[in-house]
Amino acid sequence: MGKRDRLSVIYDILKIIQDNHNSIKPTPLLRKSNLSSQSFAQYFVELIEKEFVKEVTDKKYKKNISLTEKGFRYLERYQSIIGFIEDFNL
Amino acid sequence: MVLTTKIIPHIYPSVVLDKGLNNYKRRDVNMIRNLPKIMGFGRILSDIEFFYSLIVIAICLFIYFKTKEMYDLTGHKGIRFFRQTFLWLSIAYIVRFLILFNKITFNVMQKGSMHIALFLFVFASTMSLLYLAYSVVIKKWNFNEDFVFSLSAMVISLISVTGKNIDVFLLSQLLLFVFAVVFGFAKRHKLKGTYVVYILLFLFWLFGHAALKLPMFLFNIKVGLYLISVALFLLILHLVLKRLKNGKKR
Numbered sequence: 001m002g003k004r005d006r007l008s009v010i011y012d013i014l015k016i017i018q019d020n021h022n023s024i025k026p027t028p029l030l031r032k033s034n035l036s037s038q039s040f041a042q043y044f045v046e047l048i049e050k051e052f053v054k055e056v057t058d059k060k061y062k063k064n065i066s067l068t069e070k071g072f073r074y075l076e077r078y079q080s081i082i083g084f085i086e087d088f089n090l
Numbered sequence: 091m092v093l094t095t096k097i098i099p100h101i102y103p104s105v106v107l108d109k110g111l112n113n114y115k116r117r118d119v120n121m122i123r124n125l126p127k128i129m130g131f132g133r134i135l136s137d138i139e140f141f142y143s144l145i146v147i148a149i150c151l152f153i154y155f156k157t158k159e160m161y162d163l164t165g166h167k168g169i170r171f172f173r174q175t176f177l178w179l180s181i182a183y184i185v186r187f188l189i190l191f192n193k194i195t196f197n198v199m200q201k202g203s204m205h206i207a208l209f210l211f212v213f214a215s216t217m218s219l220l221y222l223a224y225s226v227v228i229k230k231w232n233f234n235e236d237f238v239f240s241l242s243a244m245v246i247s248l249i250s251v252t253g254k255n256i257d258v259f260l261l262s263q264l265l266l267f268v269f270a271v272v273f274g275f276a277k278r279h280k281l282k283g284t285y286v287v288y289i290l291l292f293l294f295w296l297f298g299h300a301a302l303k304l305p306m307f308l309f310n311i312k313v314g315l316y317l318i319s320v321a322l323f324l325l326i327l328h329l330v331l332k333r334l335k336n337g338k339k340r
Contacts, residue, residue, distance in 0.1 A: 007164055050165075074163050081160050081169075084333045089226050089285040090168025 009035065009043060011078045014052060014071050023056070023064045047071075136190060142316045143187035149323045150180035153330055160334070171225030178218035179295075185211040209251045212259050216243035219263055222292060223270035226285070260296075267292055287329065291322040
């Protein structure tokens with residue numbers, strides 16, 4: 001498998017969260033994303049800053065990560081965006 | 091005589107360049123006889139250019155705003171340059187439209203405002219091609235693209251306008267276009283139809299410039315160029331909208 005590009009990594013992370021009923025703890029997310037902890041931390045900061053994901057504290061005071069509306073829109077639009085980039089050789 | 095030497099070359103300059111000034115003088119009588127027809131063509135051509143500019147402005151701005159969400163979501167450099175290409179293209183056409191509007195409404199344009207308009211047109215057109223070239227070639231060079239592109243476009247515009255040399259402008263546009271085509275093709279082994287249409291669009295944009303330089307271009311050819319350009323713009327718009335509507339299976 002070749003090196004994943006930035007857009008694809010973001011898609012994979014968001015997809016993992018969505019597939020886990022939109023709530024996942026940071027450690028399983030790191031494990032499932034197949035990234036080094038350093039890369040994961042960088043992507044995670046970017047996702048928080050761009051408001052694709054948000055941290056939610058549950059009743060046991062544990063942090064969970066959920067998708068925002070923008071995160072869902074990214075997942076929805078991803079295929080179109082990739083197709084667009086390929087079509088126009090961007 | 092004053093009427094013909096002043097108006098005919100303006101409306102139908104190919105007469106002067108094709109036949110030479112001496113021959114043209116000998117043909118004054120025929121020219122005056124054909125004046126209504128010639129002026130009619132000039133007027134029709136102005137109207138066509140007027141509507142052509144309006145259509146292209148609308149399409150370019152539509153593409154720019156339609157791809158906004160895509161860029162907001164990804165921050166992808168290629169998409170940003172694609173959008174900038176159409177934004178600057180629309181600005182170039184707006185300036186072209188204003189020049190035409192001024193010419194049609196007031197029949198004359200002051201030298202100062204003509205220079206400013208020409209400067210803006212060359213600047214916007216060069217910016218558009220710089221972004222096109224960069225969008226299809228490389229996104230890995232790290233430099234302040236906006237600053238470098240603006241500076242380059244400004245230098246080309248200043249040389250073209252102050253030196254009254256449209257060749258500099260045409261040559262720079264042609265070089266940028268060739269650069270985009272050669273490197274764009276080299277980057278991809280398998281070419282997509284959409285990319286070819288995108289490149290053709292700029293080829294006809296260049297033909298449009300060349301038509302300004304070559305006054306012997308016939309009325310029909312000029313109109314044909316505009317029609318092909320509009321068709322290419324519509325095709326690009328259709329491809330963008332189609333892609334935005336239907337995602338590709340992963």
